[in-house]
Amino acid sequence: MISDKDDTAIVRMVARGIIELGAVARLASFSMPYPRSAQLALDKLVATLLETPGSAPLSVPGLVDWARYRPLKDWPLSIPDDLLTGDDLLISARTGNPSQLCVEWAADRGELERNALESLRRLADDCSTADKYLRHLMFLVERPVVIEQELLKLQDRRLLRVWHRVRDLYEPVPQRYVFRDAAALCSACRFLMVPAEGMGWVCETDDCASYFPDGDVHAADQLFSLPLGLRWFVAHPGRTELALRGSLESRGAAIDHRHDHLVVTWQDDESWVLMTRDRLNPALLARSIGERAADLRADRVLVVVPGNRLVAQPDYREIFARNLPTAASTAELVGDDELIDLASARSCRP
Ligand SMILES: [Zn+2]
Incomplete structure (x- = not known):
């Protein structure tokens, strides 16, 4: 500065x-x-x-x-x-x-993430059971881009019911992803690919940057994608969140999946709140979770990020802690791998 x-x-x-x-x-x-x-x-x-x-x-x-x-x-x-x-x-x-x-x-200080999470909150409110909400959430996380014709061909009535319920959350593929009336989704992560001059298609996520997955190319009007906010703030971290959920359940925890966090309850009633996020910038992360973390009541509030972020940026924790609002100062930042270690230690307790 x-x-x-x-x-x-x-x-x-x-x-x-x-x-x-x-x-x-x-x-x-x-x-x-x-x-x-x-x-x-x-x-x-x-x-x-x-x-x-x-x-x-x-x-x-x-x-x-x-x-x-x-x-x-x-x-x-x-x-x-x-x-x-x-x-x-x-x-x-x-x-x-x-x-x-x-x-x-x-x-930051705006509507993009808030609106995406609000869409999830409405979805959760509309689902009559926790299992139903989880099915809808998994659909969004596993399919940030939908090829509608292929989905219809599956003739899976349960899946089609979910699709009809969430279809309004999707939009036609934006023009910047379209080349000669075609658009592609990444064969590795299933996010959109971008037409790149002389390079064919490149995945829009940095996760696939170190190698070059194939593009699954379709007529652009057959594809529907989640809008930017839902892709980056729900589908992207949602994969880590769903994986954590499975790991914690296998260690004996009961999970209540809320629209922007997980409530984890252990057998002795100790409770954790997990806010799973994936941010490059730890200060912007601290600002974004600040108010929300201050509202959540649990024995521990854990903000979980992919462990590789903490390795790639050694001062990530320090910057996060410095920028956390005072009201949320008890929130702890952990990598997803560290969270599993914490859960394993917790589940081994007599
Ligand atoms: Zn990809």
Whole structure:
């Protein structure tokens, strides 16, 4: 941070502008008119940098260039150090899509994650039993993208009932994922793939970045995808959450699956709340779970992230702890592997 000024609100605006821009076109080839949020973000950035002549981008395409090529830490803005994450860009160099970091910034102090979790809350309210809710949740987590014709061919009535109930949560595949009327889902993680010049299709998730899974290509109008918020804040961490659920049950815990956390009750009535999340930026994670964690009552409130995040970023825990609101200061951050160790130790207790 270069002064007492705090420009984080501008970064949020830019992130939301980039996402809105990406929703209407590929970020490499968009044209006017630009979405209002992108123009507003540019205007705000220019106004903020007025005292530093020549330092601001001159146009929306210039702003996109910054997001694509200039790591956030090199922007001439006052951003607390804890909110800066390595050399991350707001537009992924690999996919040309808004990056995971951009999605996290766009969700900060905003509606993106809240609306996704609210959709889940409504789904939970509509399901008459816990088992029914779990079936619907598993559908969303296992199928961030649905090939409707293939689903219909299965003639699995139970699955089709779930599909009819959740269909409204899905949307046609956004144009930036479409090439020559086709779209692809990743053969490994089943998220969408992005058409990349000279490279065929590349998976939109960073999890598949180290290798190149095949694209399962279909006519674009046959595919339906969860919108961005549900893909990143529900389906993505949902896989870790469902795996944890199975592991904990096998160790004797009773699980109550709520829309944004698990309540784990051990045989002696000790209770844990698990909030499973997957965030690159530990400070944004702490801010996002802060209020909610303060409301939850249990013997332990555990925020669970993929263990590899803690290995890749050694100060992840420290930054998370520093940015946790006081009311939620008892929340503990653990990797998913550590959680299993804790559960194993717990289940071995006499
Ligand atoms: Zn993938």
